[in-house]
Amino acid sequence: MTDLALAGHGGAFPMSAEARALILEYLERARTAMGASPAGDETVRDVEAAIGDQLRRILDDGGQIDRDVTTRVLEQFGPVSSDEEAAPAARAPFLCRIVEGKQISGLCLGLATRADVRVDWLRSIAVILGLFSGGLLVVAYLVALLFAPRMRTTGEYRRAIEADRRREQR
Amino acid sequence: MDAGGPEAKPSLLVLGTGLQYGTDMEAKLAALRRGMLEPAVLAVVEHEQRYAAEIAETLRASGFPVQDGTLHPLISRLRREGLVTHEWRESPTGPPRKYLAISDLGRRELEAFRTYIHTLATTLDSIGRRP
Known part of the structure; x- marks a missing residue:
């Protein structure tokens, strides 16, 4: 058993080493997908906090965070993908x-x-x-x-x- | 000018959750829904402030399956485009939550989306018919 701290959440989440690796890998992929920008960082933090909410619920129900549970949670979340291509957000300022x-x-x-x-x-x-x-x-x-x-x-x-x-x- | 079409049509939102269509058809409907995710999210926060997990829950409950991995980047973009605003509120369990509300700009966009989607639906019914 090990634990992992997630954005926004106070205490660390106890979980198996496999689960920890899965979550870190998922967040890393999300970070790559969103690209390096303040907005991207914020989105990944939001996703991280939302994963924390789910894990907290599981722990509160007396569950354990192991590989299977984590896989299920992450599958439910689905891959994080930037939708910038569909409609790039920031308008270009006249001067920058x-x-x-x-x-x-x-x-x-x-x-x-x-x-x-x-x-x-x-x-x-x-x-x-x-x-x-x-x-x-x-x-x-x-x-x-x-x-x-x-x-x-x-x-x-x-x-x-x-x-x-x-x-x-x- | 009355085309005599039926008044009540099933909305697009009702379609495509179960397996009443084949997998191929389901994939096509999913593609159609993807384009409607933005107005759908705006509609969810139109009358009530909600946070991301609630938005996902509401969408799923109305037959609009969405994954958090798709929803969060979309919300982030809507915020940057000024279509929604957010406010932090304490949550009884975890960390504070970002509650989203639609902005005036978002309201106008949602209205435009609604009008356009209705136009599309009507067009789909009447297109190609002989006058």
Whole structure:
């Protein structure tokens, strides 16, 4: 016998080693399916807590959490699958900061991705305009930082823009 | 303009739970239901706040089998799209639960879904008939 702590639930759940392995494997698959994003993490946490609810009920009824019981519970849950392909969720913000590959804040990278131009050109132009506009662009840049949401990669931003475009066509 | 069709038609939701259809047919009906899961979830929280397990239970009870593995990602998306809102409430047994309620945006979407599904059903009855 061993035990396992599940998201949201206070105490750990006593269970057999096989059951523990099954649950961890299931959650790992769910994590892969949902992809690495805050929303994905939250969904997996919700699923984890819901599994905990089921296990708690079984324990309260005097049951044991062994391999068979766990298999049954997980089968009932069914595989976790992202439905992002059917309808990608996040709308692409007009401005955003892209973390991966950023120089200062990732704002230029976001703009370049949206406009589909080379980011080094856009950065150069931004610097030149910043100098010649007497700091006006620098102020605008700082203001934009307050509002622009963060995105992880250019790919993610591009997919969101693409999804928006498809939605408009519909 | 009256087509003279029957007034009460069995709703799609009633179909496809038992084994009254063959396995092939059941798979096709399941595909049809998948597309209706989103309006179905919205409808479940339309008048009452419910948490995920309750939503699954209600759907199953109305002949709309759904698995938690499908439901949770869907709910998460509905939340991000602003179609439902949530509020944490203590539960008598386990950890606090996320109770979901439909938002105004969700209500409008549900209305659009309902209208469209009715249109589809009527079309299916009348399509291909000679005038």
